[in-house]
Amino acid sequence: MNPAILTYNTPTSGEITKTIYEYEFKRLWKKNLDGNIANLFFGIFCLLIVVLTLIFEPDLFTGFFAGMGLIAFSTYFSRYLSYRTSKKKLKEIIEKDISDLKLNSNDVIWEFTPDHFKFKNYKSEYKCIWSEITYCVVDDQFLYITASFTTQFHFRQSQRRRRKPK
Incomplete structure (x- = not known):
């Protein structure tokens, strides 16, 4: 045998190329964005503990939880800005590839x-x-x-x- x-x-097509790039982008960023949402919830949780301890009885752990909450929020915003920058670069890459596809x-x-x-x-x-x-x-x-x-x-x-x- x-x-x-x-x-x-x-066939080459701008629509297919765009779909493939967006699929790959979502696949690569999925785990990162899931972790980023966890950072946001952790930051909110820490700041709620800070507010509750300030209302009822301020102690040594208030500063600790305030710091943890600020770290979680800064990590969240850092990842979010990185995601937006990467998404903007992706659009530029897609536009360039689609224009190259039209030529070839x-x-x-x-x-x-x-x-x-x-x-x-x-x-x-x-x-x-x-x-x-x-x-x-x-x-x-x-x-x-x-x-x-x-x-x-x-x-x-x-x-x-x-x-x-x-």
Whole structure:
């Protein structure tokens, strides 16, 4: 039996590119934002303890909880500002990539063989053996592949068109 080579031809589109970038951004920031909300609640909790101890009986721990609350709030605002800066940079990156796509509207080629995986778009071409792939996630809409910890590929499954096997 001759091993099959599956080749997918994905059309380039600004909408697909934007969706992929936003998906990846949300995936990377999800844990950070969850931790940031925890910081906000911890800061509110600490400041409530400060208010209650000031009302009923000020003691040594009032200053401690005030400091913890301020640290939690400063961490929350620092992460929030970092998130907003990153989101602004993401918009700039998306706009640049979409304008580059309009200039170079070649389709993205995905090739799956028994010994390697190959990816080719207007910017670059990658070919890696399966043992170099270190991380792979498949969900209802995306195939996300990381090869050798540095190279990342995104494949939106609902937009694929299959070519005939070679």
